[in-house]
Amino acid sequence: MKTLSRLGLAAALALACAAPGLSVAQPPPAAVTVPIKNFAFMQMSTTIATGGSVTWKNLDGEPHTVVSTDGLFRSGGLDEGESFTFKFIRPGVYKYVCSIHPQMKATIVVR
């Protein structure tokens, strides 16, 4: 038992160490969902591949919007359960807010 658990721990450690290396080697995902919950975008920074899409889904009882600070994209009002998707065709760093609650801020990185 003791040996087995040691082996398991070693395997877990090996995986944990390998994971960051893998993520660097792999291209960013082509599609990501960012939930909106408790007056926050659940990922402060989201990285996707050029040509990829981000979908925001509002899980709050209060409506939210997704509005880029440079005016590139703007959702309508997203009521509870509603989604908005935007396809990013150019690399860059895109900051966005909820225009109803502008204290809610996050970033999309397109590589």
Added chain:
Amino acid sequence: MPPEFDRRGALRCLGLAAGTLFGLSGGVLTATPLAQAATRAVGKPLFVQLSDTHIGFNKPANPDVGATLDRTIDLVNALPVQPALILHTGDITHLSKAEEFDAARQHLLRLRVTELHVTPGEHDMIDGTGAAYLDRFGQASGGRGYYSFDHDGVHFVALVNVQHFKTGGLGAFGDDQLAWLKDDLSGRSSSQPLVLFAHMPMWTIYEPWGWGTGDADQVLALTRRFGSVTVLNGHIHQIVQKTEGHVVFHTARSTAYPQPAAGEGAGPGPLVVAPDELPRRLGLTSVGIASSPGLTTLSDTALA
């Protein structure tokens, strides 16, 4: 707390109850129970403030915001002396949808008082340009949103602080509107009572939730020489009031749903309360000007 809002239960509980009346004289605020005030000369009712009707909202915090708005309108229509004006301090709709604006307008047409003045909330400007709002309510301001008018010797200013949010989430008026206001107030007698109304609070009640207006101090500086200033807002769905010198600040209840007190919970979203509690959290504010100069009175009435 029941999972479902009991509409019939809530409607059974709807009824006029005593609120509190606030009189301001020489910058001193005194509270009087509304029942007592009704038997005393407190001046003629100048206007009633409605706020945050959120037509289109249908979640458990209040699945029938049309019914609670109608009940509020019934209270106004039943006042023995009708006020001259109705002010609506924004969030007429929940999602700026055309059908929500159209429904709201039909509810508001039930008011016996026909002169309605409005200023938008951020829920009315979700489309970014505010076109849906301004198409319907923009005539008075020439499509700008902010405007002023005089009634009975009182100067009213409708301001818009939901279009130029500052980083961090506070509302803002913006330079164009501030320049317009400076021009609008210049040349007016300092003894003319001022009523300023906007959607978001014009003093910082709770910054992490954006409950304030970043450049409100510039507006207040322009009003400093006036002897009587009343500042009315909505947005936070509860009554918060303070007096600072000659300025009375007052936020009104919503007619749709309550929100938590500042900092309680994850954010300023709809607060679900027990059905019999809901009418006590909704209501209107009525403001009168007494015949003696500089005396304004504010009273809040809940639906129950």
